[in-house]
Amino acid sequence: MKKAVLLLLFFGIVACTSESLSVKQATALINDHTEKYPYFEKATLQLGEQKFRVKKDSVELSVLKNLASQGFITFNTLNARKKLLSKDSVQVVTIALTANASKYVVNQKKNKAEIKTFLFTIQENSDVQLELNNKTKATATAKLIKQPTPFAGLVKDKNANSEFITQKFVLKYKKETGWYVQK
Template identity: 40%
Template structure:
């Protein structure tokens, strides 16, 4: 055998060993791999909380619905909704008045609309994102599946006052994801 043939064979063997070692490390689940998989999943299927808005003609009681009226006025000032006032009528023998308005969403609100049916619109109130600064817990069940507990930060939207926050005193939630390993795609969140 000549020297160039030996060096070619040696080069091929080194390449095969290197490829074999590098493919083994892809199977290992690290915090970086887990965070990347969860982030890709959240980009594909975002986590959020919602509230339902009634559009069109709405009647509010000025005293009883004052908090809701102020919330809608703030959204109008920020340019997310428009409302036209039709009339303000005093209820007979009552301290409260009825305010008749028409509500419409603006183009600025499109980024927060999840669903729209007739005169009802579902909007995002809180969006969740992975908090990469907080530690995550990895519970490997075997080489092809794992359970990951990660902290998601709350990001309130302009429509947040319209929704009900399940944990208003905390700026994050913990969420558990199941990851599965496949030879073709690597580690992915199991749906």
């Protein structure tokens, strides 16, 4: 009886550490990878004193005012004046980030900040397509769902006709660590 239990345990350990890769394992690896290293699109937001034309930049002004009402930025109008012999007026404003926007900021400098506009997460219950190249390398293709952030209105959507993207992940195998997603 002890031999049977030990034999079963031995085969279980060998099966878990084998070099074969299943779709379920690949999905779990990709989930872990996307949680650790999130996929996103980004845009640059100019900070500080900015000049806007009221009619020409009305869409951008409305997005910025909406962000200010949600508490992600501060938007203060310094002055508004009409240009000489022009139908459009100029509005000078100051833009600054608040603490609420910190989870969307990728990189910040003195006069500009890189902001996440769309986040991508792996689709629940999606079929990951797995292609084994050789014993130690595989390519997995997964669907990532696009989720807009509050700053999504600042840029034109690159994939406006689709709510998801397909992303390829390269999976490699090492004897010491097992399967992992290559960056």
